[in-house]
Amino acid sequence: MLWLFLTYSYFLGLRTLTVIDKAIKLIKANHQIEVDFGNYDNKEVFELISSGNTEGIFQLESQGMKIFMRELCPSSLEDIIAGVSLYRPGPMDFIPKYIEGKKDVKKISYTHPKLKPILENTYGCIVYQEQVMQIVRDLAGYSLSRSDLLRRAMGKKKTKVMEKEREIFLYGDGIDIVGAVKNGIAPKIANDIFNEMVDFAKYAFNKSHATCYAIIAYQTAYLKALYNIEFMAALMSSVMDNHDKISQYIESCKRDGIKILPPDINTGFSDFTAVGNEIQYGLASIKNVGRISIDYIVQIRDKGKFTSLKDFCTRTFSKETNKRCIESLILAGAFDKLGGKRKQYFKAYEKILKHLIFSQKNVIIGQMSMFNDDEDNFPEIEEFEEFERQQLLELEKNVLGVYISGHPLDKVNIKLNKFITHKVIDFKNLGNNIIENQKVIIGGIITQVITCFTQKNQQMAFIKIEDLSGSIEGIVFPNQYNVLAEIQPVEIADTKAAEMQLKDIKPEDTEKVPDIKPVKVLVIEGFPRKKEDATFNIIVSKIKLLPDSIDEEQILLLNLCEEKRTSTIQQKLIGIFANHKGNSRIKVTFTENGLTKFYPNRYNIKINDEIIQELTQLLGSECIVVTKIQN
Structure with a gap:
């Protein structure tokens, strides 16, 4: 039956099923264990879900669902099935009643005693379409096929049909449906029951559908609870092209104490991989570096690890490792452990490639020296000072989408903490201590600016504010937009600026290095606002630069x-x-x-x-x- 459920939901959770499969393979490779999900009753799994730490768990990772699961404290697969079904428009109205009934059975109530055997397992709430069908069968005498027709009509919101069905539910059709009233239910109560069913059924799940979702949710939670390193590696491998998601999951790993190892040309693979208690960064997620290129590089590396940039370029010289690929690997830090500096490699790699192209042409036309003195003419890697720390980090982020080897705030974080009241993580941890419209002060760097105009044709902006714990959206209205533009002009704030500069480097210009504008650390005052998805953003009321030194006043x-x-x-x-x-x-x-x-x-x-x-x-x-x- 389990495999039937999984087959049914394959197209609904294809990426998640791939994550599960990859995580199971990583677990087997690292621990020599065959994963067995057992009877779907593992206590650690339900504790994890109840904690709200559901990043990456199928159907349960939205902020609203995190809050719901924390309040619900599921203790069985049945609770997860109900949770997946209830967290939808319509059924969502039953959530408080469901949670109250679960926590105290004495508070469970039924509109009529005949509903108890139908709704007892869901604490007096209508949760599934199947319950609607059973209610009309047991209370009004519908046949199984007729009850299914009613369920479909409710789902399609056909008003005229529903009004006709209301009369039939209450008083019967005079043929084979006797009606609820003749079965001893007062007309008002029967009408109330029908209203509940109509409100619920507009967006309701059938239980088999919800069960498929819940099984996959449980499996991902099981892997996260018991094998978090392998699970997170598989999860990040599934979103290789989405750097925002990778950044989000890396933040989650840091909160869970999992170290992310930087890209390494000698130990990395296309995907993120679990290495002991750490995760090795997936090389195929680097911009301009595809899976085909990395798979080819790994194939060459299997014959012996790379010892230098020259060794790498010589052995992997092909159309699979072009200029853009090597450049991005350098800026991502994939060659750091070979002993050189990123700036050295950045200025040398193109000369090496030109030399290899020239040598290849000579071989083709037969002009290679009989003594093969090509090795003596190989360009040397000159000594250069490393990129300035800030420039190195920004170039790294341009190709990775995240900071890995450090963060621009590392050196000022202690000072920054003295000016703020909250960190971004405070708004992520279910926002338990956040009061809407009460002033907060946060600090960090702006990593994204999206400008637009109000109805009065005034400029405003949506910004992304990042500190060491994560990032959050800020809304800058016209009264503060000019301050933002003066402190951090939009063209500087655009995180794609450096990437465009990289694209502008011409093949013959080996000395050019992208100019990265200074990252400005800001202190931002504002008022938190909870959005419809239960996440927070900040309505910005004041923006200022972090002072160079703390005021002696x-x-x-x-x-x-x-x-x-x-x-x-x-x-x-x-x-x-x-x-x-x-x-x-x-x-x-x-x-x-x-x-x-x-x-x-x-x-x-x-x-x-x-x-x-x-x-x-x-x-x-x-x-x-x-x-x-x-x-």
């Missing part, structure tokens, strides 16, 4: 519990203060009673990145707050 607030006010820590604090003398005062709050005290002025400090880092190492970031002096 601010004070340093240390929130210290008794354990962090020992004489040893006190001496260390005084030593830190002495090394950073300045004009900013230091205020201490005793966390157990709220008592506050200022250090004497002789301990005043200069607030900068270094002192914040030293204090964080000593006390922990949660103890340190930078705030303005209250006038």
Whole structure:
């Protein structure tokens, strides 16, 4: 029966079935285990789903479904089947009643006692089309075939037909349907039951359909719960051409403590692969690098690992590894472990390719030296300083779609955290602590700007704000658009700018290196708004640059519990203060009673990145707050 369900839903979840198949193969290769989903009653699976950590789980990864599953806390496959059926317009109205009934059976109620045997398994709620058919059969005397005709009419929303069926349901047709009233049900109650069925049936699933979805959802949750590394590798391999999805899943991996290994020409394959407790980046997901190219490279590599860029170019020299392919592999960091720098390789690879083309032509026309001195003429890889860190990261992101070897915020993150109230992850974790229309402050870089015009022909923009925990949409209305354009002009904010510059490099211009504009770190104030899909965006009210140094008109607030006010820590604090003398005062709050005290002025400090880092190492970031002096 299981395989019948899977066959039925094959076309509905083809990509997910491929993910399941690939994950099972990875698990077998890495653990020598044949995956057995058992009786679909694994406790760890239901705990995972109930936690809301359902990234990548079939049908359950939308923000709204995450919230629903967290409230529902499914404990059986039947709950998942019901959840998939209920999370649709129409049936969605029954969700509160279903959750209430599941948590407390005493609160389950039925419009009429005859509904209990039909709706008992779904806590008094109409969830499936089959239940509608059973209701009209048991309460009004419909035949099986006639009940199916009613189900179809409800689904097609045929008003005239439904009004006629209402009369038949209540009073019968005078032939073979007796009607609910003659079966002892009061006309008002029968009418109420019919109304419930009509409202539900407009968008309802049949149970067999929902069961197919639920089985696939359970299987993906099982793989994520028990073999998360292999599952996430298979999941990312299924969205190789969608860098937004890859970025989303990499964020999920980081939250789960899974390390993503950077692209490596000697260990990577076309797909993402599980390597111990880590995931090796899939080379075919790099822009301008196709699966055919990587499969060819792996075939050559099977005869021996590549030892240098020269060795790679010589051995893989063919139409499968063209200029664009090699260039993107270099900028993605795939050759980093060969010992050279990306800038060296970027400036050398084209000379190497030209030399190989020239040598090939000579061989064809028979002009190669009899002593084969071609090796002596091979172009040397010159020494160059590496790209500036920011430039290296931006070039990397242009070909990967994500930052892998680092992030532009790495060096300023400690300082940035002192100016914000929330991180992006706070809006992703089901938004439990987010209050709509209450001011928040976030910080990060803008990775995307989409401009448009209001009805009054004023410019506004939709932006993507990214910090180390993820990205979120911001809406910039005309009153702030000019500020945005001044701080970060749209042409600079366009993340495709560097990619276009790469495309403009001409074959003969080997010295040209793309010019990447400075990434600006911003502090953004705004008001969160929950969208229809239960995710949040930010209505931007103020935009400003992160200051180069923290304003000395601010004070340093240390929130210290008794354990962090020992004489040893006190001496260390005084030593830190002495090394950073300045004009900013230091205020201490005793966390157990709220008592506050200022250090004497002789301990005043200069607030900068270094002192914040030293204090964080000593006390922990949660103890340190930078705030303005209250006038």
